[in-house]
Amino acid sequence: xxxxxxxxxxxxxxxxxxxxxxxxxxxxxxxxxxxxxxxxxxxxxxxxxxxxxxxxxxxxxxxxxxxxxxxxxxxxxxxxxxxxxxxxxxxxxxxxxxxxxxxxxxxxxxxxxxxxxxxxxxxxxxxxxxxxxxxxxxxxxxxxxxxxxxxxxxxxxxxxxxxxxxxxxxxxxxxxxxxxxxxxxxxxxxxxxxxxxxxxxxxxxxxxxxxxxxxxxxxxxxxxxxxxxxxxxxxxxxxxxxxxxxxxxxxxxxxxxxxxxxxxxxxxxxxxxxxxxxxxxxxxxxxxxxxxxxxxxxxxxxxxx
Numbered sequence: 322x323x324x325x326x327x328x329x330x331x332x333x334x335x336x337x338x339x340x341x342x343x344x345x346x347x348x349x350x351x352x353x354x355x356x357x358x359x360x361x362x363x364x365x366x367x368x369x370x371x372x373x374x375x376x377x378x379x380x381x382x383x384x385x386x387x388x389x390x391x392x393x394x395x396x397x398x399x400x401x402x403x404x405x406x407x408x409x410x411x412x413x414x415x416x417x418x419x420x421x422x423x424x425x426x427x428x429x430x431x432x433x434x435x436x437x438x439x440x441x442x443x444x445x446x447x448x449x450x451x452x453x454x455x456x457x458x459x460x461x462x463x464x465x466x467x468x469x470x471x472x473x474x475x476x477x478x479x480x481x482x483x484x485x486x487x488x489x490x491x492x493x494x495x496x497x498x499x500x501x502x503x504x505x506x507x508x509x510x511x512x513x514x515x516x517x518x519x520x521x522x523x524x525x526x527x528x529x530x531x532x533x534x535x536x537x538x539x540x541x542x543x544x545x546x547x548x549x550x551x552x553x554x555x556x557x558x559x560x561x562x563x564x565x566x567x568x569x570x571x572x573x574x575x576x577x578x579x580x581x582x583x584x585x586x587x588x589x590x591x592x593x594x595x596x597x598x599x600x601x602x603x604x605x606x607x608x609x610x611x612x613x614x615x616x617x618x619x620x621x622x623x624x625x626x
Contacts, residue, residue, distance in 0.1 A: 333360045334558060334614040338601050339419060340364055342556040342621040348372050349416030352407070352548075354400035354541065357425045359386040365419070366393060375410060377403070379449040382427070399449065401540040404548055414550045422538065423560040424448070424528065426613065436528065438520040441501025446528045456527050460497050463530075465489045475535070475563065476526030484510050484523065500524075525561065538564060542571045546592035549624040555593060558619045565600065565618045572622040593622035 333339070339361060343351065347370040353362045356378035366374045373392045377400045378384070387395040396406045400420070407415065428448070429436050435445035435456055444456040459471070465485050472481035484507070491497065491506045504520060511519045529535060545555050555572070559565040570579040575591030582590045600618035608615050 333421070334607070334611065334617045335601060335603055335619045336360070336364070338619055339421070339556055339558065340368075342596065342619070343417040343419060343554050345369070346372065346416055350375070350412055350414070351417045351419070352403070352415050353377070353419045354403065355419075355421045356383050356386070356395070357421070358383070358427060359388075361419055361421060362393075366390075372416075373412070375407065375412065375415075377406070380425075380428070381450065399537060401537040403541055404544045407548055413548070415548055415553060416550055417554045418545055418549060418556070420541070420557045422534075422558060422564050429613075435500050436524070438500065438504055438517065438524055441499050443499055444497065444503065446524075446531045448532050452531070454531055456500075456531050457498065459527050459530050460488060460503060461492050471530045472523065472526045474526075475529040476522040477562070478519065478522045478526070479512075480510070529563070535563060535567070538567055539577055542567060542577065546624065551624055551626045553624045554596070555622045555624070556619070557621075558617055560616045560618075565620070568620050569600075572620055592625055594625055596621040596623055 343365065345351065345365060345368045347368060349369070350373045351365050351369070352375045353365060354377040356362055356376035359376070362374060362376045369392065371392075373394065375394045375396060376387065377396045377398060379397070379399045381397070384395065384397055387393070394410050396410075398406060407413070424436055428434050432440035432442045433445070435442050444460055446456040459468070463471070468488065469481045469485040472478050472484055478484060487510050488497070488503075488506060497503055497506065507520060507523060508516070549555060557568045559568055567577050570577055572593050572595050573591070574581050574589065575593070576582065584590055597620055600620050602619075603614040603617055
């Protein structure tokens with residue numbers, strides 16, 4: 322097992338609550354679909370005695386945090402292919418799945434990845450560097466109408482049309498190559514005293530579009546009911562309302578759009594039972610220690626019979 326410090330890569334949020342939520346069986350099979358710095362994975366693996374852990378991460382930098390062990394399996398890929406990769410490894414059913422969604426502290430803090438509003442680096446924002454689409458393409462090549470939809474849907478910003486128009490007008494004058502240039506362009510349409518929040522929302526929208534994060538999450542959630550054993554746990558931590566809404570709908574109602582399907586007797590047909598009726602939130606102490614945890618929401622559900 323590597324000695325890399327998790328704190329150099331990502332500070333786990335609601336760490337104990339995530340592990341408790343999995344209700345780990347030492348002989349079970351567990352999946353961490355967002356390996357990152359390996360903090361959650363190491364803690365899960367340490368509780369296994371004869372069990373197996375499968376970790377997913379599409380970021381090549383995360384691979385450096387993996388370790389060698391016959392019961393540890395690293396998948397260098399996107400977790401939207403959960404079911405296929407588990408089958409390739411010889412696992413049809415697992416006892417628990419953990420997903421800590423969003424961008425890691427490491428990715429935010431590495432300026433050249435282009436996730437941060439506080440640096441002037443190439444527009445990138447790709448979680449997988451092999452992805453042919455980067456933030457550069459979204460900002461410079463996307464049609465204005467499409468850009469408006471991205472900003473409205475994924476950033477939930479006010480006046481998305483005005484923002485999209487501003488970007489499109491500026492890119493006619495020059496190619497927008499860096500995060501710093503984009504921040505400068507957005508300055509004129511940012512709300513007074515709330516510029517950082519506004520910029521974060523715009524960057525979030527572009528990042529989600531670059532990485533197809535909503536579609537990936539939808540594909541992942543719909544596979545979890547097929548691969549979890551009866552009584553298996555699904556533990557998902559999200560950081561914005563789009564993610565949380567999908568997770569909540571699937572756990573609570575069995576459908577991503579929140580629709581309800583009932584049997585002849587009026588019982589709701591759904592694969593999961595919520596362990597937490599409301600999301601678990603970080604306390605004030607954790608938020609003070611790690612401000613990025615402020616928006617975290619943790620939901621836990623159990624696979625039915």
